[in-house]
Each structure stands twice: as C-alpha cells, then as structure tokens.
Amino acid sequence: xxxxxxxxxxxxxxxxxxxxxxxxxxxxxxxxxxxxxxxxxxxxxxxxxxxxxxxxxxxxxxxxxxxxxxxxxxxxxxxxxxxxxxxxxxxxxxxxxxxxxxxxxxxxxxxxxxxxxxxxxxxxxxxxxxxxxxxxxxxxxxxxxxxxxxxxxxxxxxxxxxxx
Numbered sequence: 327x328x329x330x331x332x333x334x335x336x337x338x339x340x341x342x343x344x345x346x347x348x349x350x351x352x353x354x355x356x357x358x359x360x361x362x363x364x365x366x367x368x369x370x371x372x373x374x375x376x377x378x379x380x381x382x383x384x385x386x387x388x389x390x391x392x393x394x395x396x397x398x399x400x401x402x403x404x405x406x407x408x409x410x411x412x413x414x415x416x417x418x419x420x421x422x423x424x425x426x427x428x429x430x431x432x433x434x435x436x437x438x439x440x441x442x443x444x445x446x447x448x449x450x451x452x453x454x455x456x457x458x459x460x461x462x463x464x465x466x467x468x469x470x471x472x473x474x475x476x477x478x479x480x481x482x483x484x485x486x487x488x489x490x
Contacts, residue, residue: 381473401483414479416443429463
C-alpha cells in the first residue's frame, strides 16, 4: 500500500512539473518578444502570471526609485534609437515590460495612445525587438518582474535620473 502511495505521489509531481515545463516552453518558443496588446491574449495572461513581481517591488517598495528605474529604461530606449537612427519623437504608448531575474528584458507589449504620432507600428515592433537584444540590464531580482506604464518620446528622462 505504501509503494502505491509513493508511486502515485511521484507520478503526480512528475506530471505537474512536466506540464509546468511545457507551459514555460510555450511562452518561450511561441510568443513573440514584442507584440501589440491584444495580439497574444492567452500568452499575455501567462506572462502576467510568470512575471508577477512589480518594478516597485524590486525597487525596495520605493515609488521614487521605481520611477528612476523606469526613466533609465526610457533613457536607454532613446539612446538606442539615436544610435541606430530610429525616430521615436511623437510616439506615446501604454507599455508593459517583462524582465527576467537577471534584469534582461524578455518581452514587451505595447499599445499606441490615441494622441501618438501616426506610424507603421510594425517598424516600432522591429525597433523594440532589436532594443531587447541590445539592452544592458540595470536591475536584478530574485524573481521575474514587470512594469505596466506609460511612455512618451522625447521622454526627457535625463532630467529625472541622477546618473546616466
């Protein structure tokens, strides 16, 4: 009887871990790194679950520090856009950024605000995809984290961050 219990427990744990691994692989392999809000609804819900820690949480629960960290991200985006000659000026977005524990960006979802500059958003998606590849992490955490915020360009982020 005890062997059946151990075997059943082992199989249950194995099955749970296998399903969890498959769910993780689904997100990593099938979800684009950058997408418009509404394009990947199921995957987006999975991202929300897997990146449940907030930017404020990893910023020692300091709204001020979280804001500075957000400004650093916008500063880095603008710097990269200048480096490659991509014009962000006039773009206004709702943006969701998903970082892994090492501080690398795994995913970005965004949606243009009504008063944003009119543009082909597939070009912005391509820019953000390249930005992710070239992003140098500034923050780390014990767990994945995310921030759901707003971005406008020019951001004037250099006015809000203490050290560039």
